[in-house]
Amino acid sequence: MAIIPLKAWYLEHYEPIRQIIQRPHDLRLNRNSLLKSGLRADFLDDSQEVQNSLWFSRYLEGERIEFYIEGSGGYVIANIDLISQEVYFTKQEMAAIHSPTIFFSYQREYEAAWDALVPALSDVVDSLNEKSRYPLSLELSPRPADEPMRFSSSQLRNIRKSLLFIADCTAVACLPGDKTEQLLFNSNVCVEIGYALETKDPGQILLVQMERPDLKGKLPFDLPVPQQLKFKTSSELTQLEPLMETLLQRFNLFL
Numbered sequence: 001m002a003i004i005p006l007k008a009w010y011l012e013h014y015e016p017i018r019q020i021i022q023r024p025h026d027l028r029l030n031r032n033s034l035l036k037s038g039l040r041a042d043f044l045d046d047s048q049e050v051q052n053s054l055w056f057s058r059y060l061e062g063e064r065i066e067f068y069i070e071g072s073g074g075y076v077i078a079n080i081d082l083i084s085q086e087v088y089f090t091k092q093e094m095a096a097i098h099s100p101t102i103f104f105s106y107q108r109e110y111e112a113a114w115d116a117l118v119p120a121l122s123d124v125v126d127s128l129n130e131k132s133r134y135p136l137s138l139e140l141s142p143r144p145a146d147e148p149m150r151f152s153s154s155q156l157r158n159i160r161k162s163l164l165f166i167a168d169c170t171a172v173a174c175l176p177g178d179k180t181e182q183l184l185f186n187s188n189v190c191v192e193i194g195y196a197l198e199t200k201d202p203g204q205i206l207l208v209q210m211e212r213p214d215l216k217g218k219l220p221f222d223l224p225v226p227q228q229l230k231f232k233t234s235s236e237l238t239q240l241e242p243l244m245e246t247l248l249q250r251f252n253l254f255l
Contacts, residue, residue: 003030005044007070010055013252017096020068026055039075039089047082068094095251101139103162107186109172113210116234117168124241131254141192156195164247165196169209174217181217203247
């Protein structure tokens with residue numbers, strides 16, 4: 001059987017996939033079998049070279065070792081045998097598939113929230129970029145003027161691939177209820193939150209809400225997102241940067 005070498009890159013921390021494949025690979029493999037949830041392969045590098053590698057020493061210390069394998073995607077090492085030169089991988093979604101973006105789903109009905117959040121988010125992204133391995137960018141959800149919103153596949157993909165999804169849950173109206181009034185979000189924000197809840201890890205979602213003294217009531221539903229920030233004035237948004245940095249720590253972005 002012919003050997004078809006596959007390149008594999010060790011994913012020590014978050015890198016966009018396009019940059020990963022530009023650097024030298026860390027391991028060469030010959031695939032033996034490919035399953036839906038795993039992969040078995042022989043490594044073609046010298047055993048001593050593998051044994052001396054940084055990723056192998058971390059594997060022996062019990063760390064989770066993730067690789068991007070050419071043409072197959074992301075995998076975590078389940079077991080490796082230096083004598084037989086066999087390695088077993090378990091399929092794993094890679095952080096590398098995400099774009100280095102912060103996606104902001106906003107509303108404009110209550111301008112005070114917009115005026116507070118957009119400058120604050122821009123400042124936070126600039127501050128985080130001073131210590132980030134890769135430049136982060138703030139992406140605002142498209143909002144066509146005076147036209148029905150059409151959710152394109154590219155827009156939904158941008159939500160799915162963002163490192164962090166932030167939504168402005170400031171109430172824009174209220175409806176009478178049996179016992180208390182019900183507060184309403186912007187309808188586009190509601191749809192985008194729903195898609196983010198379906199496609200993203202809860203740890204990648206942050207909901208922010210400006211309290212409105214002119215609207216009293218409760219939301220008609222509870223959102224299963226632990227990261228929620230409420231504020232009354234822009235001065236209270238100093239909490240935004242440490243919260244965003246904590247949520248992004250999972251990607252090992254910061255130096």
